[in-house]
Amino acid sequence: LMTMVDSMLALAQAPADAPANDDELPVALIVPHAGYVYSGPVAASAYVHLRRWRDDVRRVMVIGPPHRVPVHGLALSGADEWVTPLGRIPVDRPACEQLLNTPGVCVDDHAHAAEHSIEVHLPFLQRVLDPGWTLVPVLAGGPAAGSLADALESVWAAPGTVAVVSTDLSHYHPQWQARSLDRATAELIEGEHGGLEPWREQALDQFDRGADTTVEVDRPEHRLERVRKDRHLLAAAGSVLATAEQEVVPDV
Numbered sequence: 001l002m003t004m005v006d007s008m009l010a011l012a013q014a015p016a017d018a019p020a021n022d023d024e025l026p027v028a029l030i031v032p033h034a035g036y037v038y039s040g041p042v043a044a045s046a047y048v049h050l051r052r053w054r055d056d057v058r059r060v061m062v063i064g065p066p067h068r069v070p071v072h073g074l075a076l077s078g079a080d081e082w083v084t085p086l087g088r089i090p091v092d093r094p095a096c097e098q099l100l101n102t103p104g105v106c107v108d109d110h111a112h113a114a115e116h117s118i119e120v121h122l123p124f125l126q127r128v129l130d131p132g133w134t135l136v137p138v139l140a141g142g143p144a145a146g147s148l149a150d151a152l153e154s155v156w157a158a159p160g161t162v163a164v165v166s167t168d169l170s171h172y173h174p175q176w177q178a179r180s181l182d183r184a185t186a187e188l189i190e191g192e193h194g195g196l197e198p199w200r201e202q203a204l205d206q207f208d209r210g211a212d213t214t215v216e217v218d219r220p221e222h223r224l225e226r227v228r229k230d231r232h233l234l235a236a237a238g239s240v241l242a243t244a245e246q247e248v249v250p251d252v
Contacts, residue, residue: 001085004036005044005123012044025053027156028163031124033064033117047124050162054130059092061136061156064117064166071141073104074151075111082135084119086126092134095155099136102151111139117166125164 031046032039050057066075076096082089099105112118118137125133136155156163173181 001123002127004040005086005127008036008040008044009048009124009127012041012048025056025160026050026162028165030165030167031121033120033166036120043121043124047128050125050128054128056160057129057133057162058160059095059134059136059155059158060125060129060162060164061095061138061152062118062121062164062166063138063140063152064115066111066115066139066141067117068114069108069111071108071111071139073106073141074099074102075106075108075139075141076100077112077137078107078109079112082119082122082137084122084126086123087131089122089126089133089135092136095134095136099138099151099155105151108139112137115139121164121166 026049029046029050031043033043036043076099077091079091080093081091096107100107118139122135138152152163155161
């Protein structure tokens with residue numbers, strides 16, 4: 001695993017449009033969570049950008065969608081640490097306790113048990129950051145974007161914190177359509193259309209139009225379920241990033 005991750009990082013290049021002022025730690029990264037053989041190189045191109053701040057990142061909040069267990073709101077982990085083949089990562093219990101004071105936030109270890117949307121990011125983070133950082137693992141399902149942002153802001157806006165929005169924005173699209181859809185989404189996240197609600201409406205409309213013309217697959221009901229889950233994450237990504245005033249590095 002270490003060899004695989006290091007190889008992808010070695011081949012990755014930081015985005016050509018990375019911010020000119022490299023002294024500022026990014027507020028968030030949008031990174032895919034598919035298997036490494038599919039999206040590992042794209043994920044590496046986001047994480048390689050964090051290396052210059054490896055000493056500054058003390059906490060990472062990874063926000064992902066649930067794939068196996070329904071979540072209505074925000075589901076945290078009750079564990080004190082997460083373990084990968086590359087080592088142990090302490091969970092930021094004080095930050096989790098702070099989030100639990102917000103309605104709609106709960107501990108749900110059942111939802112986390114078989115979930116991959118958070119864990120696939122951890123080996124990359126372990127290789128690009130210095131030891132000592134803590135993890136806030138969050139599964140997000142179905143809440144209004146504004147409520148999600150309110151719940152997370154007190155933690156992810158703190159100094160030394162980076163949010164990772166774990167995404168599957170394009171599923172079952174031909175490459176040309178996926179690139180177009182992701183580019184439009186990135187432009188909306190970057191705030192060129194003004195305000196959270198226009199972002200959500202335009203992004204979801206763009207997603208729906210892309211999903212309607214998607215290539216057929218053997219199990220269309222599976223495709224539709226993925227579309228519903230990705231709609232929730234799209235709203236989640238907007239809510240997390242809408243109030244960010246620093247640079248955001250998209251995965252396109």
